[in-house]
Amino acid sequence: MALSNKYNAADSEKKWQQFWDQEGIYAFDEQSDKETFSIDTPPPTVSGKLHIGHVFSYTQAEIVARYQRMLGKNVMYPFGFDDNGLPTEILTEREKGIKGSQMPRAEFVKNCEEVSEKYRAQFKDLWQSLGFSCAWESAYSTISEKSQRISQRSFLDLLERDKVKYNQSPTLWCTKCQTSFAQAEVDDVNKGTIFNYLNFKSADGEDIPIATTRPELLPGCAAMFIHPENEKYKHLIGQDATVPLFGHKVKILADEKADPEKGTGIVMCCTFGDVTDIDWWREHELEMNVCFSLEGIMNERAGEFEGLTIDEARTAIIAKLKEENIIFKQEDLAAETRVVNTHERCGTPVEYLPTKQWFIKVVEHKEELLAQGEKVNWFPSFMGKRYRDWVENLGWDWAISRQRYFGVPIPVWYAPDGTVVPASPEQLPVNPLVDKPLDCKGYDPETLIPESDVLDTWATSSSTPELNSRWGEEDELPQIRPMSMRPQAHDIIRTWAFYTIVKSYFHFNDVPWKDAVISGHVIKKDQQVEAQKVEGKAFARKSKISKSKDGDRFSPLAMIANHGADQIRYWASSGTLGTDIAFDEDEIEGSSKLLTKLWNSTRFAEGFLENFDASAPMPTLTAVDKWVLTRFDEVIKAYHKAFEKYEFFPARNALEQFFWSDFCDNYIEMVKHRLYGDESAEDAKAARWTLYKIQLGIIKLFAPYMPHICEEIYQDVFREREGDKSVHISLLPSVPAEAICETGKKAGALLLELVTLVRTYKSKNNYSMKLAVETLSVEASEEDQVLINLIVEDLCGVCKIAELAKVAVAEPWEGSNDRFKLAVKMDEDALLRTELVADIKKVILPIKQANGLKSKSPVKAIVVQADDQYLELLQAEPGQLKAAARSEEVHFNQEGLEYTEAREGLAITLIIE
Ligand SMILES: [Zn+2]
Numbered sequence: 001m002a003l004s005n006k007y008n009a010a011d012s013e014k015k016w017q018q019f020w021d022q023e024g025i026y027a028f029d030e031q032s033d034k035e036t037f038s039i040d041t042p043p044p045t046v047s048g049k050l051h052i053g054h055v056f057s058y059t060q061a062e063i064v065a066r067y068q069r070m071l072g073k074n075v076m077y078p079f080g081f082d083d084n085g086l087p088t089e090i091l092t093e094r095e096k097g098i099k100g101s102q103m104p105r106a107e108f109v110k111n112c113e114e115v116s117e118k119y120r121a122q123f124k125d126l127w128q129s130l131g132f133s134c135a136w137e138s139a140y141s142t143i144s145e146k147s148q149r150i151s152q153r154s155f156l157d158l159l160e161r162d163k164v165k166y167n168q169s170p171t172l173w174c175t176k177c178q179t180s181f182a183q184a185e186v187d188d189v190n191k192g193t194i195f196n197y198l199n200f201k202s203a204d205g206e207d208i209p210i211a212t213t214r215p216e217l218l219p220g221c222a223a224m225f226i227h228p229e230n231e232k233y234k235h236l237i238g239q240d241a242t243v244p245l246f247g248h249k250v251k252i253l254a255d256e257k258a259d260p261e262k263g264t265g266i267v268m269c270c271t272f273g274d275v276t277d278i279d280w281w282r283e284h285e286l287e288m289n290v291c292f293s294l295e296g297i298m299n300e301r302a303g304e305f306e307g308l309t310i311d312e313a314r315t316a317i318i319a320k321l322k323e324e325n326i327i328f329k330q331e332d333l334a335a336e337t338r339v340v341n342t343h344e345r346c347g348t349p350v351e352y353l354p355t356k357q358w359f360i361k362v363v364e365h366k367e368e369l370l371a372q373g374e375k376v377n378w379f380p381s382f383m384g385k386r387y388r389d390w391v392e393n394l395g396w397d398w399a400i401s402r403q404r405y406f407g408v409p410i411p412v413w414y415a416p417d418g419t420v421v422p423a424s425p426e427q428l429p430v431n432p433l434v435d436k437p438l439d440c441k442g443y444d445p446e447t448l449i450p451e452s453d454v455l456d457t458w459a460t461s462s463s464t465p466e467l468n469s470r471w472g473e474e475d476e477l478p479q480i481r482p483m484s485m486r487p488q489a490h491d492i493i494r495t496w497a498f499y500t501i502v503k504s505y506f507h508f509n510d511v512p513w514k515d516a517v518i519s520g521h522v523i524k525k526d527q528q529v530e531a532q533k534v535e536g537k538a539f540a541r542k543s544k545i546s547k548s549k550d551g552d553r554f555s556p557l558a559m560i561a562n563h564g565a566d567q568i569r570y571w572a573s574s575g576t577l578g579t580d581i582a583f584d585e586d587e588i589e590g591s592s593k594l595l596t597k598l599w600n601s602t603r604f605a606e607g608f609l610e611n612f613d614a615s616a617p618m619p620t621l622t623a624v625d626k627w628v629l630t631r632f633d634e635v636i637k638a639y640h641k642a643f644e645k646y647e648f649f650p651a652r653n654a655l656e657q658f659f660w661s662d663f664c665d666n667y668i669e670m671v672k673h674r675l676y677g678d679e680s681a682e683d684a685k686a687a688r689w690t691l692y693k694i695q696l697g698i699i700k701l702f703a704p705y706m707p708h709i710c711e712e713i714y715q716d717v718f719r720e721r722e723g724d725k726s727v728h729i730s731l732l733p734s735v736p737a738e739a740i741c742e743t744g745k746k747a748g749a750l751l752l753e754l755v756t757l758v759r760t761y762k763s764k765n766n767y768s769m770k771l772a773v774e775t776l777s778v779e780a781s782e783e784d785q786v787l788i789n790l791i792v793e794d795l796c797g798v799c800k801i802a803e804l805a806k807v808a809v810a811e812p813w814e815g816s817n818d819r820f821k822l823a824v825k826m827d828e829d830a831l832l833r834t835e836l837v838a839d840i841k842k843v844i845l846p847i848k849q850a851n852g853l854k855s856k857s858p859v860k861a862i863v864v865q866a867d868d869q870y871l872e873l874l875q876a877e878p879g880q881l882k883a884a885a886r887s888e889e890v891h892f893n894q895e896g897l898e899y900t901e902a903r904e905g906l907a908i909t910l911i912i913e
Helices: 009-023 052-069 086-096 105-129 145-160 215-220 275-283 300-305 310-323 363-375 383-392 457-461 464-468 490-508 529-533 537-543 547-554 556-563 565-572 585-606 623-644 648-675 682-702 707-722 742-764 782-799 828-850 868-876 878-885
Strands: 036-038 074-076 164-174 186-190 193-202 207-212 221-226 240-242 249-254 266-270 327-333 339-343 351-360 377-379 412-414 420-422 483-489 513-519 773-779 801-806 821-826 859-866 887-892 900-903 906-911
Touching: 009 105, 009 565, 009 707, 036 052, 052 074, 052 105, 052 483, 052 513, 052 556, 052 565, 052 648, 086 105, 105 556, 145 164, 145 420, 145 457, 145 464, 145 490, 193 310, 207 266, 215 221, 215 266, 215 300, 215 310, 221 275, 266 275, 275 351, 300 310, 310 327, 363 383, 363 490, 377 383, 383 490, 457 490, 464 490, 483 490, 490 513, 556 565, 556 585, 565 585, 565 707, 585 648, 585 682, 585 707, 623 648, 623 682, 623 742, 623 782, 648 682, 648 742, 648 782, 682 707, 742 773, 742 782, 742 821, 773 782, 782 801, 821 828, 828 859, 828 868, 828 878, 828 900, 828 906, 859 868, 859 878, 868 878, 868 887, 878 887
Parallel strands: 036 074, 221 249, 377 513, 483 513, 773 801, 859 887
Antiparallel strands: 036 483, 164 351, 186 339, 193 207, 193 240, 193 327, 221 266, 240 249, 412 420, 773 821, 859 906, 900 906
16 A cells, blocks of 8 residues: 555544554553553543643543553553532532522532533543543542442551541631641732731730731631740730720740730730630640631631621721721731642632641651652652652641532441541441441441531542552452552642552552653743742742633643644654643644655655565665664664653653654665665665655654544555554664674665765756766775775766766865865766756747747657767666656657757757647
């Protein structure tokens, strides 16, 4: 089968996607004893439409999967969807116009399932359109029955190992989402506010000034603190103070955390304004004076302000404090100077409310978790520091219970005395709201209170290695743990990477994967790339492209329709690992030239391979063949070396450079004279063999990046000879050792240099490149003379040189260089012939015009009348005459025709039909 004139991406992509699917090309073979490479694919959150950022990071891992498969490994490239949890709830509420809190739980869950089903289909559609080589048959969803079972199994295992705890303690709380959340879900936001200076009163009536941004917490005041060395106020330590407006008395205590330089030097401690308040509450065993509800409404402690929201209460309390002259000063705090902790999902400021929650104990295991991080290979390596920084600064245990609906139920019940009654392994998955424990631990089942909270979505998605290996299931694949590779973006190192490491450590005392491969984000073109130097979440949040802000501008399906999947993939592979990339649609366009060149270079090669026998032994190669094969070997090695570090961009660059320059521009040009010459000659066989090996090798090396066009080319041109069902399960190319030759490499480079010099000579003298050279005289070092001997035939063939003289050059051409002295003697006959043809051309056009033809119109024959001095010369190369007249035939000196003179002794006529 021959390649068509032009590659049609739209048809080809669909065709091969179906082929791969039908033939099961990417299936993971569970029985195989080949080396396994397993990928812990990030299950995307089902939270709305897709954007180009998804394409960017997922494509990079996809390229690695294809590369590993072509190393001959048994690749497990699963796919999953993270569709449980708050993001799906929010999406469902938005899409269906419903509220989870205002309908029966089962009905809401049903709605969530419908919505996530719809978005799962969209994701799958996109990945298939991009030609992803996932094993779709084993795709999981984090809300499926099996996932729930494994997630609950994980919880029960942690419970048994005493790695989880259930207690009443201050929790990060969102009054809007009505749930607790984890430290990793806190987003720092700059926000201005007012600093209020106001007075408490001592028992003696002395003013005790404090400064606060949150006067609405006054009813929750539990103590005041002064630094023990604070000369100005330390006399107050030990006394009582009266809280303004609310009138309750609190103790004035000493603590070194009360900075004398900050505010007034005296601090009020409330339930709870910040993490310091919580530390003081613990250390000084203060009362818990909660003054608003979980919904963020002021409670009875707030007296006349009861029933107001937190924000309303702040305004009203400030007004009242001013009215009573208790506030004596106010300062504006600019947004740049003040950071507020907010809930990342909704932007609501964090509150710290005491609730009963489940936590995974991470703070007491910091050292071990740091050590686990050291065992993982981070790519790029500096990402390991991000993990380390996060773990070193952990202040909270990992809160995993959520007061939500669409999630994996926490598999426990509570006895009247507070004892936790866990589900039994054999009854998973379990819903405590519906089911009863198999083992009631001696309690009356009717008295057991079911847990109504669900697990946070991270508590399940952190078990992806367990989900992929089907931990505890009948068809478990323990051999894939630890997995080979975890691809993920840098902003979720503190969540997903960290949590996964926690789980694997507690369950298996092992790392979840050998390599963590961290991608960047796609940022908008106008964003300063310099900002990438800023480490951490703040940057990633600020600028990454997201659906909510950028709408359909970057809709991946629209872009695939416009450009083709291979082009989008090629763009995605231009990122450097761990670094954000600016999105520029023009760059996607750039790869279309490469696709066209790949197609056309194969079409060219195909023209010479009709009778090629791929199984025949390697012919005797010339130095030039060895040169290009040795270069190819270097490129293949560089390609592997880059992929070992997951650096797909440098791998691609080396390959692309070789393809355009060494192979297309140079090698093919150097061997055209052999390809067009006698097919049975040994050097023609060598050129064909080299052409075949490299063209096929290039297609294979590009295949991980551009799977569709490479498959099309492979199937049409190579499959019959190669035998592999698909290029994607063939092995990457290698060059036979006999073809690798350092001398050949040097000789090839020398040939290129000489050809360039001769070509420059011809072009400076306005000679056609095809014009023959009678003698090329070359003066070179002895060492170079040896190399020249290796490439004489190709040099003469390429430059049309009749004789190469290796002599001392008396009058070198000025284009000679330090290495070579050259003298060029053009073929006089050829020069004269060129002149004659030029004169003939001048009269062809008027004749054609007189006959109503255009200059390029073909004619039947050109007839030349020439005297003896010209006849022989023109008869020697009739091709030039045919080309000049666009005629099928050439005749000489025919009688009875009317000729037009071109120069003295030379005339022509045209036979039109
Ligand atoms: Zn929230």
